[in-house]
Amino acid sequence: MAMVYFVSSSERKLEDMVHAWQDGPTPLRLLLLDVPEVLSSDLDTVVREKAIAAYRVALVPLFVEHGGLFIEHLNGFPGPLVKPFWERLQDRICSLIPPGLSRAARVVQKVCYCDGRTLRVYTGTVPGEIACERRGECGADWEPMFVPAGHTRTLGQMPRDERLRCSASAEALRAFRCDIGL
Template sequence: MKRLTIITGNLAKLKEIVDIIGDNVPFEIIHQNIDLPEYQGDIDFIVSEKCKAAAKIVDGPVLVEDTSLCIDCLNGLPGPYVKWFLETIGSIGLYRMVKDWKDKSATAICSVAFCEGPQCDVQVFKGTLRGKIIEPRGNGFGFPCFLPDGFEKTLAEMDDQERNQISHRFKCLNEFRLFLLQLGG
């Protein structure tokens, strides 16, 4: 059985990816923490280039995930740079940036890129979740300042099972899981 290497250093993200993909796919799933280049550009470009770089290093099938948080009143910022915003100003800083705006709508986007090796085409999958930016709540995995439309809990307040049924990552990875099942025949 071929190995599929998930590239991440975030063990909570790895757990969520494995939980969503499941074990009924035609690959043995492993993971590797590789420090990939931080590309600049649109969401698809960034995840595709990271996937190509990872495939060269691993020399086999890889999955790279990238998350974006696009806030409407900020014209889509921080977008794919949300990790850097959170590391510098935190969830409370994101909330403070928009607290005086009437429209606090946002879209959480999960993008995964897959390729079977360094000479193979990259497949990109996306999942989106609409919501709004609120004062941060919760200590779990996910954006504590993002309240999905139609829900009373932020992603960080939801338990794994609840979040994995509605999240942007679930939508994206479920599509990827179906792709893998078709690939396996």
Template sequence: MSGEGREPQAIRKLAPGRLVIASHNKGKVREIAALLEGRGLDVVSAGELDLPEPEETGTTFVMNAELKARAAADLSGLPALADDSGLCVDALGGDPGIFSARWGGETKDFCMAMTLVERALAATGPAPARTAHFVCALALAWPDGHVEWFEGRVDGTLVDPPRGDKGHGYDPMFVPDGHDRTFAEMDDATKNEISHRADAFRQLVAAVF
């Protein structure tokens, strides 16, 4: 997909070589690296390169992914892949959405963030709808300014209390449709077949490899 307000660009292929994953989140970096395995890429994270994290000032997942990818590509001189993802709860009008990480505070405490989601749901009434979806926007940027965008989604239901010790973020409270385990109860291989990130990556792989 193309970013807001931009003309669609021709898909550019990604050549084998070094690629920066524009994230300091070790769990996210591990997932992305696994999804890229076997593509001839030498993956390094923004954290390993000691690159600063840009302020996420965008109003959509795609815009924030592009901000991060462009910053990492500019500073490293290498192609950079950024992910912006979040949990959108129907009963909360799509919150926490693009502010998903910020609900965890400065330390990105997702135990606290999940508690805040439950409190917000409780405030909507005695039996709130617990449907939700995860969104993942990917932006692949080159040092010359070219960017490609892709967006994936997975629908599911929230559970309380959270379950599982795998995954990261809101994974312990999210059960994807058609399954009875939370993302945090699934091994990486299972989650990587059905997640919002896997959906976005299928699009990216089909387009740029």
């Protein structure tokens, strides 16, 4: 396979992806681009449209990533609309769930590869729960409020290596790399 690029407008995501890719046989190329994201409750639609938009700008084989936070108490909301949801509510997300009710949530991340002819989507899912309060300063946005199943700390309390080992993005990336032989 030819050189592949990862496109994101987030420097933190670029750094995380480089870290997750570090054992690959070829270096990961990065493109810091702000590509439009469609607002949709369908995560597949969001990531596919994002990949197509990025390809139209870059015209190189690339992949993008987009995720969603699906909170059981909120009937799966905000899902892929987590960015505008986070921008409005921030740390108050924790208090949306009344005491005694299920705090179950899951993070779903999708990686979409596009080379102008092929469009493939890969999925990673991590179950967990919403913490009662924000904990930790690592990670981005809502990550200090999400505790992956089997852990006691939020993603925001974990160092990068640990956070990436239990990340839905890393799972989707592994599926992508396995499929393309990298």
